[in-house]
Amino acid sequence: MSSAKHGRRAAPKPPARLRTRSTRESAPHSARRDASATPAPVRTAPKPRTRSLRPAFSVIAMTFVGGMMIATSVPALAITATDPEPRASVYAPVEDSITLAPQTIEVASEAELEPMDSEGYAVEAAPPPIFSEVASVGSVSIVESDAIVWPVVSWEKRASGFGPRSAPCSGCSTFHDGVDFNPGNGTPVMSIADGVVVLATEDGGGLGVNVEVQHNIGGELITSSYAHMQYGSLQVSEGQRVSAGQQIGLVGTTGQSTGPHLHLEMFGADGARFDGFAWLTEHIG
Numbered sequence: 001m002s003s004a005k006h007g008r009r010a011a012p013k014p015p016a017r018l019r020t021r022s023t024r025e026s027a028p029h030s031a032r033r034d035a036s037a038t039p040a041p042v043r044t045a046p047k048p049r050t051r052s053l054r055p056a057f058s059v060i061a062m063t064f065v066g067g068m069m070i071a072t073s074v075p076a077l078a079i080t081a082t083d084p085e086p087r088a089s090v091y092a093p094v095e096d097s098i099t100l101a102p103q104t105i106e107v108a109s110e111a112e113l114e115p116m117d118s119e120g121y122a123v124e125a126a127p128p129p130i131f132s133e134v135a136s137v138g139s140v141s142i143v144e145s146d147a148i149v150w151p152v153v154s155w156e157k158r159a160s161g162f163g164p165r166s167a168p169c170s171g172c173s174t175f176h177d178g179v180d181f182n183p184g185n186g187t188p189v190m191s192i193a194d195g196v197v198v199l200a201t202e203d204g205g206g207l208g209v210n211v212e213v214q215h216n217i218g219g220e221l222i223t224s225s226y227a228h229m230q231y232g233s234l235q236v237s238e239g240q241r242v243s244a245g246q247q248i249g250l251v252g253t254t255g256q257s258t259g260p261h262l263h264l265e266m267f268g269a270d271g272a273r274f275d276g277f278a279w280l281t282e283h284i285g
């Protein structure tokens, strides 16, 4: 780019042009004028012969240099070297003119623009957002989650797994529809994936302080529910977007609970609970 700029700017450079002109025209003139003792410009003073030789030599030198510059720095068609106009004669006076073949680019006549095959560049499309109705907020769009994480540190410490069990308390169900994590009282509880909070309450009945988050997992609506958290520990509200790993509350023992733990329930669009521990193990790897 800089060479193109240079070439274009160099062509009309006035001082160089003046010098070449005077070389050709002033030599005979000044010879005649010297005879009549006309005061001459500094350059055309006493010795016309040597004087005219020296510029002639420098013109040749300049021609060479100019030719090199043109050859190396002029983009195609910026200057037509064969142009009879003395545009390019800044460096090459007519009598010493260098003829440069115009630069051309050979393109095969059969070359054709091939239409781009857009299907060749197809990228696996992200699943469309899921639209969900949030009671207190209205319709919300849920975009696919980028990540899936465990809801607590020390996730390997579990008190109770998913499935049939003997009821741990009077009124507790004999089918455990969640997974109990036991990382310790006050441990931060985090959203397992990006999503939208659809429930955030301190009055979740048997679930105590409870948050539900809906996620778009590969285009499928998945809900995670976090129960028994501490009063006053909620960090989110209904309709709020959360990201994977974002803290939503603290492990507690509110609601129908026999001790501090996180009760995590997971279910799909049909509401049927499934084993969240197995699902997380599979998805986190």
Ligand SMILES: [Zn+2]
Pocket: 160, 176, 178, 179, 180, 262, 263, 264
């Ligand atoms: Zn539980």
